[in-house]
Amino acid sequence: MRTEPCSPWPRHALTQEEWAQIAGAPAPPLLALWADAREVYALLREPGAEPLFVSTAIEAGAYPALSPIRPQAAWFERMIRDLWGHTATSGTDQRPLLDHGNWPQAAPMAAAPGPPGRPEPPEFLSGEDPADQIPLGPVRGLIEAPAHLRVTGYGESIARLEARLGYAHKGTLALMRGKSPRAAARFAARLSGEATVAHSIAFARATEAALNCEAPARAVAWRGVMAEIERIAGNLDSLAAVAEAMEVHVVASRCAWHGEAMRRAANIAFGHRLMMDCVIPGGVAADAVPGGVEAVGRALAGLEAERDEMEPLAPATAARGWVNEIGESTRLVRNLLAGMPEGALSVPLPAESGEGIGFAASPIGDVWHWLRLDHGQIASVFMCDPGWTQWRLLEAAMAGGQLDDLRLTIASLRLTSSGMDL
Amino acid sequence: MTIWRRISRTLREGPVAAAPPVVDVQIMASLATRLEAAAHARLGRSLAIRHMDAGSCGGCEIELRALRRAVYDLERFGIRFVASPRHADVLLVTGPVTRNLVDALEQSHAAMPEPKFVIAVGDCAVDGGVFKGSYAIKGGVGSTLPVDLLISGCPPTPERILAGLRALLEANARSKTNVSSR
Numbered sequence: 001m002r003t004e005p006c007s008p009w010p011r012h013a014l015t016q017e018e019w020a021q022i023a024g025a026p027a028p029p030l031l032a033l034w035a036d037a038r039e040v041y042a043l044l045r046e047p048g049a050e051p052l053f054v055s056t057a058i059e060a061g062a063y064p065a066l067s068p069i070r071p072q073a074a075w076f077e078r079m080i081r082d083l084w085g086h087t088a089t090s091g092t093d094q095r096p097l098l099d100h101g102n103w104p105q106a107a108p109m110a111a112a113p114g115p116p117g118r119p120e121p122p123e124f125l126s127g128e129d130p131a132d133q134i135p136l137g138p139v140r141g142l143i144e145a146p147a148h149l150r151v152t153g154y155g156e157s158i159a160r161l162e163a164r165l166g167y168a169h170k171g172t173l174a175l176m177r178g179k180s181p182r183a184a185a186r187f188a189a190r191l192s193g194e195a196t197v198a199h200s201i202a203f204a205r206a207t208e209a210a211l212n213c214e215a216p217a218r219a220v221a222w223r224g225v226m227a228e229i230e231r232i233a234g235n236l237d238s239l240a241a242v243a244e245a246m247e248v249h250v251v252a253s254r255c256a257w258h259g260e261a262m263r264r265a266a267n268i269a270f271g272h273r274l275m276m277d278c279v280i281p282g283g284v285a286a287d288a289v290p291g292g293v294e295a296v297g298r299a300l301a302g303l304e305a306e307r308d309e310m311e312p313l314a315p316a317t318a319a320r321g322w323v324n325e326i327g328e329s330t331r332l333v334r335n336l337l338a339g340m341p342e343g344a345l346s347v348p349l350p351a352e353s354g355e356g357i358g359f360a361a362s363p364i365g366d367v368w369h370w371l372r373l374d375h376g377q378i379a380s381v382f383m384c385d386p387g388w389t390q391w392r393l394l395e396a397a398m399a400g401g402q403l404d405d406l407r408l409t410i411a412s413l414r415l416t417s418s419g420m421d422l
Numbered sequence: 423m424t425i426w427r428r429i430s431r432t433l434r435e436g437p438v439a440a441a442p443p444v445v446d447v448q449i450m451a452s453l454a455t456r457l458e459a460a461a462h463a464r465l466g467r468s469l470a471i472r473h474m475d476a477g478s479c480g481g482c483e484i485e486l487r488a489l490r491r492a493v494y495d496l497e498r499f500g501i502r503f504v505a506s507p508r509h510a511d512v513l514l515v516t517g518p519v520t521r522n523l524v525d526a527l528e529q530s531h532a533a534m535p536e537p538k539f540v541i542a543v544g545d546c547a548v549d550g551g552v553f554k555g556s557y558a559i560k561g562g563v564g565s566t567l568p569v570d571l572l573i574s575g576c577p578p579t580p581e582r583i584l585a586g587l588r589a590l591l592e593a594n595a596r597s598k599t600n601v602s603s604r
Binding site (some may be wrong): 103175191251 | 426493
């Protein structure tokens with residue numbers, strides 16, 4: 001085992017035998033698994049402990065699979081094979097995930113991409129099951145992210161739900177390679193619209209870690225404000241969606257009204273309703289404009305006065321959590337705005353080499369970014385979205401469930417495609 | 423909250439729905455010209471929209487959902503989202519058209535009855551946006567379907583999208599008058 005410099009957690013470069021030992025134990029749990037042309041990387045963490053970052057070199061196009069012991073690794077392994085062409089030896093699922101056979105090249109991120117046309121659209125495990133099969137998507141619902149859901153069951157009972165993803169794959173990681181972190185930040189901000197601030201912060205932190213520099217205190221405070229506004233507005237959207245699914249229309253309408261008030265306040269303060277591109281590597285793009293802080297304050301006050309109106313949603317466990325989060329976020333924003341430090345908004349980024357990991361909490365779940373810079377340019381990058389967890393939760397939650405509950409479950413899990421489709 | 427608080431709030435503040443946005447005269451005029459050129463049946467005084475996410479990041483969808491909800495209240499203009507393309511007048515496309523969604527986009531369009539309109543919403547749908555040049559995208563709705571209306575922005579605000587949709591309705595009403603006065 002070698003230790004490679006990576007900030008803030010060093011990377012343990014393992015031999016394939018050592019990697020296989022890690023793979024053979026279920027703990028610590030896997031946060032993310034990805035690759036580049038030469039190596040495969042895993043970020044593991046025991047809840048509450050420091051993350052453990054390991055990697056192993058690809059040998060003869062393969063690496064030992066983690067999926068036999070850690071089932072959540074299977075989708076990552078499929079993604080790695082589709083993008084880089086590395087095979088997970090004895091992986092539990094060798095079907096393609098992102099590559100539906102439509103790209104001009106197979107393994108487009110590999111050192112030498114292959115000819116196209118390898119995969120058939122992924123088969124469903126339900127196969128020729130004699131039960132009723134309901135195909136949903138990729139165009140589904142009224143305003144939904146693209147995904148195909150294959151529901152197998154008898155009548156209203158669902159025996160198995162499978163999600164086929166990859167429809168929204170835009171080749172984001174390939175577009176980021178060779179760019180400076182400042183230029184690539186636009187892609188991090190557009191990995192998932194629901195978590196644009198969180199992804200921008202995680203990307204900025206990874207860059208700052210790699211370059212051994214720190215965002216100024218004022219920028220960190222503004223980032224906190226933006227992240228909490230994103231959480232409040234996102235939670236209100238989700239509450240409105242759950243209220244619509246539960247047909248509690250007055251509550252849906254009030255949630256929508258306050259969500260809109262938050263987005264308008266963000267627009268006044270930061271010049272963008274979703275605060276896209278407001279966080280940049282090295283700091284933030286700008287101060288809130290005069291009057292912006294007051295606008296945010298008014299939106300928060302209006303929301304606090306009516307938080308008890310969301311009570312009818314309490315039967316939905318997720319909704320109760322979101323309402324509590326809104327209260328915490330409101331306090332956080334108030335504190336950050338009250339104690340806003342003076343000083344610079346950003347630091348210049350040196351054109352140096354380094355490797356770093358960044359983390360941020362998005363409204364849906366944690367996001368993790370890793371990148372390696374080569375003389376100020378991105379050599380390799382990976383961005384892990386909570387979608388990797390949420391879609392698996394949908395499959396687990398709907399097994400043995402009822403077709404009627406599908407809409408509410410989808411609303412509760414806040415499923416988005418773009419983040420994990422990359 | 424008691425019903426009285428709710429009633430007094432409504433009396434005090436009025437309805438939450440925002441005032442309708444101003445319709446862009448230029449957009450409307452160009453749409454009216456196009457509608458007149460199309461000699462086929464007109465749309466009514468309402469629009470049924472099928473939304474198609476062709477690989478969007480989800481930002482445009484946040485604003486589309488806002489359009490349906492209390493503040494923008496799309497349905498008061500006779501505009502609504504429908505589940506099936508077979509019931510739609512308008513295919514509203516977001517996202518840069520990923521190669522994995524070209525088939526679904528073509529099939530959705532093919533399933534719509536005539537007359538049908540295609541609206542590209544957001545910079546990605548207009549020309550691929552920041553994802554231009556990627557191996558995985560075809561690049562803008564125009565690469566795959568004839569587009570009637572482009573609404574740029576990353577993402578465009580709900581007002582902008584609403585103004586575009588109302589322009590389509592108004593242009594339709596205007597071209598109807600023109601036809602009947604001939």
